[in-house]
Amino acid sequence: MMGRRTSGAFLTALYCAAALFVCWEKAAGQERFRRSAPYPGPLAELRLPDIQNVTLSNGLKVAVAQKPDSAFVSVQLVVLAGERDCPDNVPGAAAATASLLSRGTPALSSSDIEERIEAIGADFSSRVFLDYTIFIMDVLEDNLDQALEILSLMTLQADFSDRELEGLKRTSYYELLEKGKDPEFVARAHLARLLFQGHPYQKGVYTEEVIRNITRKDIQAFYGRFYRPNNALIILGGNLNLTTASRKISHYFNTWTPRPVERDLLPEQKPNDKDVICVIDLPQARDATIYAGNLIMPLSSPDYFPFLVLNQALGGTTSSRLFMNLRESKGYAYYAFSETEFFKSCGLYWAKARVTPSAVYSAVQEILKDIRDLAVEKISSFEIEQAKSFLIGNFPLKNESLHALCYRLSLIRAFGLGDEHWNEFYDTIMLVNVDRGFETAQKYLLPKPIVVIVGDRNAVADYLKDFDRVDVYDAKGKMRFTMMKGVEK
């Protein structure tokens, strides 16, 4: 009885307390759970489709990512030849070959091809990288056969007519001319030009003048040498299995004849370790665009994943070091980020910022310091975890569409990468810790990055005096002169 009374009193007190709490909360105007961000739930499992592979009798490799719920099929043809495979005297041949593939066969004009693609509601695009070229056809599942037929006609019967080549040269010329006005494009190109000096990857950097010299013969030679089934692969994603996919691909591509393909070996390229500051004169540029970068590991390296985390911490988002320092704290920059790009034999990283001309010197010092800091002082586990959280959250988002998913698969197959780049991405990123990050930073971020500043020389000249030496180039990458302590030599 006593016990019950005590218990009743206790409960009454509890109810009163609860009621008081509710009243207080209402008086305060909001419920308690609104005051701070909720904790995330447990990380959900990443389940990308399994990949099935087969090699056809002519050597063409086929990989299928089955997505039964998709109304589309993405067909991605990868040819293992890119900018680096161009003859030394014809950089641009890889891009021209890829562009001309969809510009006519003996029986179909460029316009006919365009019409046939649109008639089935398909999207076609192509892209040339340093190591490979990709042709993508995204199509409604019902129209897959027609799409494959068009793709095979383009791939097997392209006629590279002089008329189309002239048209392409005209448009490419003006496109490159236009790109040459974009400070970021100019800075990125110059960085690659310097870092890849003497390496086949340097062929990926060329100006509009080069386009004029490409001939039909050059294109035919490039095509004849590299566009072979045994040097290509086809990725298909959508509602189809390996049997159906290989039957269809075999039907449309079985007349593609193999031939041994030899690609030049890629020499090892050492990262820069000298003080190099370049200015590219881009008249009329209002601000100064800074790129500071160096060579790093290829995609296949186990260091790739820790480096991704480091890059994220350095300049992946607006809460990363570069942005917080150069924009939020110092107020030098409109933006400040870092990026990476990976190839077969190496990779590139760069920090980039757009700043007012008067802040050029200080901004460069801060960028170099932010990069170096990662290699001399261990990054905090909080920063590491935050960077990992971004990468893990962003991975499915970046690979969500069928197009993007197959695009990733194409990259994986083109570079012969393992499952850590596919279904095991989460686990691999999870393994990165402070020590692994530090070890990677010491390996790749200690060598001095090359600094490229793009701006109007007249606007930035006064602010370059603090640099010991600056090499000044024109917008096409030709060296004009050197400045020592701001004085032209």
Add this chain to the structure above:
Amino acid sequence: MLDKTRTLLLLGAWLFLPLASWSLPSPPIKGLTFPVTQYTLRNGLEVIIAEDESLPLVSVVIAYRAGALQERPGQMGLAYLVENLMFQGSENISPMQHINYINRIGGELNAITAFDRTIFYQTVSSNQLALALWLESDRMKSLSLTSASVERVKESLVSELRQRRTSDPYMESLFLFEQLLFPDFAYGHPLIGTEEDIKKISEEDVKSFYATYYVPNNAILCLAGRVDVDKARDLVSRYFETIPRGNDIPAAGQQPKLPPRGGVTEALTDSLAPAPAFHLGYRFSPLQTGDYYGLKILDYLLLRGKSCRLYKRLVKKERIAIYLSGGLDERKDRMALKIFAVNNNEMMAERCQKAVLSEITKLKTAYVPEEELSRAKNMFKADYLHRVSTCLEKALFLCDASISGIGPAGLSAEFDKYMKVTPASLIGVINRHFTPERTVILNVQKK
């Protein structure tokens, strides 16, 4: 026994055949059939949850039925201003922190202001659903609106506007063209406002707009992705249920009918225009049942892709246009088809305009070949199905379906209506709507 079975089979066939002949439903459209849960909270917030197991992602979209249509004269740009202010912090979230929270976890976010709606969206890992709901609910419940934040955002919008006015060729002409095309103030004024109006908008205007339209009973919340429906419902309830219902949304005033005026042809000199150009459009209002579907397909037939009628003739064949764009412009219950062409010189512009009008005339008298119609429908179909191909696309599409009254369940049936457009129905639509009285032309001259 055998006879009995045969009888049953025959009976079955007899029962089945007539049914099949007159009520065979269209086969389900792949991609358009997915589980959807739809309900309304006590405060009036409409909730749609679409499950998609493919990846550990969820898109959270909130659409408020508030846009430029709700602006009064002297307030142009108010809806866009409020959209921007929604990122300036709320009771528990500091300015710009909404963006930082989403960015830090690898998510993506943005917002759109349109004529009849303003949409906020983000896609995050599915384990971060609560975070996205917390962020959205906080700014729905308690947006921080101070004179400082209002002034700051106004300043940035004015600067954006100035920058665009001095760098976007043809922008002035587009604004004028839209005013000619939609003569009612509510439909024809620019979404981004004018410098004069933005400067005049007061803190009170902003607070009143927010308090009137950014309320649960004027919003749709859509979640699409890998979610457990029960848990998602609990979270939605936790963050949104106690947000008080707003006052009844003011009914849109009786919209004045389009003035009975003939075709309009005007000219403008644009100091930024690198080449002469023209805008040509047709106003469609009111529409008869079914006309909408024909107009949509016509948009693809005339203007989409590089093998559409106008591109083929003006750019590829006759080379009288150096740039061509256009399409249907839908503003709630008003609609127009807009065509914009840039030409090498005035003579080309004139020829080009005549060519456009002659193509329209052709469509009035000759059936569109089946092959051409099929191309337009295939392109339309691909675009329609792309709208459900990612979590975000799906969530945006479902909000759109809900606002337009089709509802998530009606997507397949709606799709069929486009596919049923015939050459004969197109001729009817074109003759009804593409008349000289509905034609608006604005010639843009280079200074």
